[in-house]
Amino acid sequence: xxxxxxxxxxxxxxxxxxxxxxxxxxxxxxxxxxxxxxxxxxxxxxxxxxxxxxxxxxxxxxxxxxxxxxxxxxxxxxxxxxxxxxxxxxxxxxxxxxxxxxxxxxxxxxxxxxxxxxxxxxxxxxxxxxxxxxxxxxxxxxxxxxxxxxxxxxxxxxxxxxxxxxxxxxxxxxxxxxxxxxxxxxxxxxxxxxxxxxxxxxxxxxxxxxxxxxxxxxxxxxxxxxxxxxxxxxxxxxxxxxxxxxxxxxxxxxxxxxxxxxxxxxxxxxxxxxxxxxxxxxxxxxxxxxxxxxxxxxxxxxxxxxxxxxxxxxxxxxxxxxxxxxxxxxxxxxxxxxxxxxxxxxxxx
Amino acid sequence: xxxxxxxxxxxxxxxxxxxxxxxxxxxxxxxxxxxxxxxxxxxxxxxxxxxxxxxxxxxxxxxxxxxxxxxxxxxxxxxxxxxxxxxxxxxxxxxxxxxxxxxxxxxxxxxxxxxxxxxxxxxxxxxxxxxxxxxxxxxxxxxxxxxxxxxxxxxxxxxxxxxxxxxxxxxxxxxxxxxxxxxxxxxxxxxxxxxxxxxxxxxxxxxxxxxxxxxxxxxxxxxxxxxxxxxxxxxxxxxxxxxxxxxxxxxxxxxxxxxxxxxxxxxxxxxxxxxxxxxxxxxxxxxxxxxxxxxxxxxxxxxxxxxxxxxxxxxxxxxxxxxxxxxxxxxxxxxxx
Numbered sequence: 287x288x289x290x291x292x293x294x295x296x297x298x299x300x301x302x303x304x305x306x307x308x309x310x311x312x313x314x315x316x317x318x319x320x321x322x323x324x325x326x327x328x329x330x331x332x333x334x335x336x337x338x339x340x341x342x343x344x345x346x347x348x349x350x351x352x353x354x355x356x357x358x359x360x361x362x363x364x365x366x367x368x369x370x371x372x373x374x375x376x377x378x379x380x381x382x383x384x385x386x387x388x389x390x391x392x393x394x395x396x397x398x399x400x401x402x403x404x405x406x407x408x409x410x411x412x413x414x415x416x417x418x419x420x421x422x423x424x425x426x427x428x429x430x431x432x433x434x435x436x437x438x439x440x441x442x443x444x445x446x447x448x449x450x451x452x453x454x455x456x457x458x459x460x461x462x463x464x465x466x467x468x469x470x471x472x473x474x475x476x477x478x479x480x481x482x483x484x485x486x487x488x489x490x491x492x493x494x495x496x497x498x499x500x501x502x503x504x505x506x507x508x509x510x511x512x513x514x515x516x517x518x519x520x521x522x523x524x525x526x527x528x529x530x531x532x533x534x535x536x537x538x539x540x541x542x543x544x545x546x547x548x549x550x551x552x553x554x555x556x557x558x559x560x561x562x563x564x565x566x567x568x569x570x571x572x573x574x575x576x577x578x579x580x581x582x583x584x585x586x587x588x589x590x591x592x593x594x595x596x597x598x599x600x601x602x603x604x605x606x607x608x609x610x611x612x613x614x615x616x617x618x619x620x621x622x623x624x625x626x627x628x629x630x631x632x633x634x635x
Numbered sequence: 636x637x638x639x640x641x642x643x644x645x646x647x648x649x650x651x652x653x654x655x656x657x658x659x660x661x662x663x664x665x666x667x668x669x670x671x672x673x674x675x676x677x678x679x680x681x682x683x684x685x686x687x688x689x690x691x692x693x694x695x696x697x698x699x700x701x702x703x704x705x706x707x708x709x710x711x712x713x714x715x716x717x718x719x720x721x722x723x724x725x726x727x728x729x730x731x732x733x734x735x736x737x738x739x740x741x742x743x744x745x746x747x748x749x750x751x752x753x754x755x756x757x758x759x760x761x762x763x764x765x766x767x768x769x770x771x772x773x774x775x776x777x778x779x780x781x782x783x784x785x786x787x788x789x790x791x792x793x794x795x796x797x798x799x800x801x802x803x804x805x806x807x808x809x810x811x812x813x814x815x816x817x818x819x820x821x822x823x824x825x826x827x828x829x830x831x832x833x834x835x836x837x838x839x840x841x842x843x844x845x846x847x848x849x850x851x852x853x854x855x856x857x858x859x860x861x862x863x864x865x866x867x868x869x870x871x872x873x874x875x876x877x878x879x880x881x882x883x884x885x886x887x888x889x890x891x892x893x894x895x896x897x898x899x900x901x902x903x904x905x906x907x908x909x910x911x912x913x914x915x916x917x918x919x920x921x922x923x924x925x926x927x928x929x930x931x932x933x934x935x936x937x938x939x940x941x942x943x944x945x946x947x948x949x950x951x952x953x954x955x956x957x958x959x960x961x962x963x964x965x966x967x968x969x970x971x972x
Contacts (some may be wrong), residue, residue: 344829449917493688494688497902498900499914502914522830523904566837568862568898568901569862569886576863578834578835578837579835
């Protein structure tokens with residue numbers, strides 16, 4: 287893995303490196319006069335040719351972050367604050383200021399930034415053929431002719447490793463297996479060679495052997511096309527294998543972020559540590575020490591005042607009643623915890 | 636070694652085939668061979684893991700043991716000190732005493748509890764059936780059960796929607812425990828839960844096993860979890876057991892190429908552990924029309940000519956003095972007698 291080293295004055299270079307940057311993003315949902323602060327101030331960069339993994343449990347806001355970037359949020363929600371800047375070839379575009387279904391957003395969505403969804407069966411339309419669904423995005427974003435759509439769709443399916451693409455292109459989603467559907471989804475997402483690929487738990491519904499195939503494919507795409515990938519997952523194993531950079535989310539905040547090495551080898555947030563300790567690791571046998579995290583995630587409408595993790599945290603002190611600020615502890619490593627120094631020291635032991 | 640262990644259930648050539656019907660007259664055109672000849676001994680007090688990809692028949696096997704799915708052939712023999720009884724020959728009435736001994740925890744905690752019943756309502760039925768007549772006594776038992784699964788007894792008057800996934804799964808476990816079973820089939824009991832909750836439920840299951848001397852058949856697709864909690868592991872592929880041995884053995888001396896591929900495909904949260912990943916081509920073949928010979932041969936990287944024609948049998952080998960069953964022509968070990 288390449289260490290990301292940036293000199294401070296090198297702002298120009300920094301922008302060439304970054305495909306999309308999110309700054310202090312807040313997305314709130316409004317239901318029944320209540321407000322769910324689903325994403326409550328997150329900042330991260332997605333770099334070209336790198337994979338950023340966002341990990342967290344269900345309800346932590348990882349999927350909302352993805353749909354905010356794609357402007358696919360439901361109507362009762364809005365971006366409250368913050369910036370999403372897409373560094374396109376023709377200059378920077380502020381995605382958060384675009385109209386949700388405006389012309390500009392529609393031209394970006396699918397062609398420049400594409401998304402793979404969790405469940406390929408619900409994301410594909412059962413009444414259209416796979417070929418038709420792949421050509422749909424080609425129709426909107428390219429000026430190919432009708433016959434070229436088909437050739438391109440076949441080409442894409444072949445790239446994704448689907449056998450007999452010439453006949454498979456006319457099949458309906460139901461005759462594809464789970465793994466093939468997910469490949470077809472990736473083919474759709476890759477059809478216009480996007481600069482950024484957002485994958486929202488792409489393999490959660492798949493078996494491990496198929497998951498390995500999909501990850502190999504995504505890795506190939508990253509290397510060949512230099513696509514920036516944002517991968518949302520709840521599986522620390524996936525993070526260890528695929529990610530270049532990690533952001534750990536808990537209740538709408540990124541509690542710790544950095545390169546894989548920094549976060550997995552030297553976790554400095556109690557939640558990251560607890561998360562790593564709570565999963566059995568293959569090959570460590572029966573006597574490995576698995577520690578459950580006590581309690582459960584708080585109700586999003588009735589959040590604790592300060593640090594969201596405080597109630598479940600072994601390191602809790604009085605100061606935790608106030609939300610800690612983000613601390614930079616390395617050039618790329620940042621954490622949101624009052625006692626990160628002690629936690630980090632304990633981890634190093 | 637096998638003789639001195641106490642067997643609770645013996646599966647002998649268990650098959651569960653489902654007819655595929657087609658046409659106007661609904662003629663049977665084939666069978667989905669979900670479980671296709673499984674021989675297994677389940678020992679009292681052990682945790683037997685059953686792993687495999689989706690569609691390999693692991694859930695059907697679990698249900699066939701409890702006769703929630705009728706098996707089409709073979710025997711499920713329940714053994715205790717004074718009797719040996721083939722459960723597949725019993726009618727519904729005859730099954731009643733055995734239902735008390737064999738219970739199940741389902742995969743999805745959201746759909747396995749009736750939303751219209753309170754927790755007490757859901758949990759009291761089995762108690763009524765098995766002779767707890769007074770309501771006060773039932774409330775007491777259910778209160779104790781909820782305490783045993785780390786929940787408050789007051790919760791019994793709440794409805795399922797008031798609980799989180801982890802809590803519901805614990806209620807499911809409490810329901811399975813309510814009539815004092817000897818064996819519990821856990822069908823993907825922790826798969827739907829978040830990682831932090833998963834560890835809580837796993838630890839609860841292990842605690843209950845210690846306290847009540849239970850036997851688990853733990854069905855899952857998650858190999859890391861299996862290794863952590865199981866004593867023995869059976870790997871299934873297309874309705875058959877392809878490898879069966881002690882859980883450490885499975886990781887240290889893998890014999891079957893499918894198990895090897897499966898193990899290598901698991902992403903491991905450990906940066907120092909670089910695995911040489913074996914990526915299998917293609918998908919699991921259809922159980923309606925399984926490949927000839929070894930069912931795994933179209934995806935196997937070391938398949939030889941013989942694999943295409945001969946069906947390998949599950950043979951017993953001895954590795955370090957411990958039993959290790961595998962069904963592969965390529966195993967280079969002498970068969971144990």
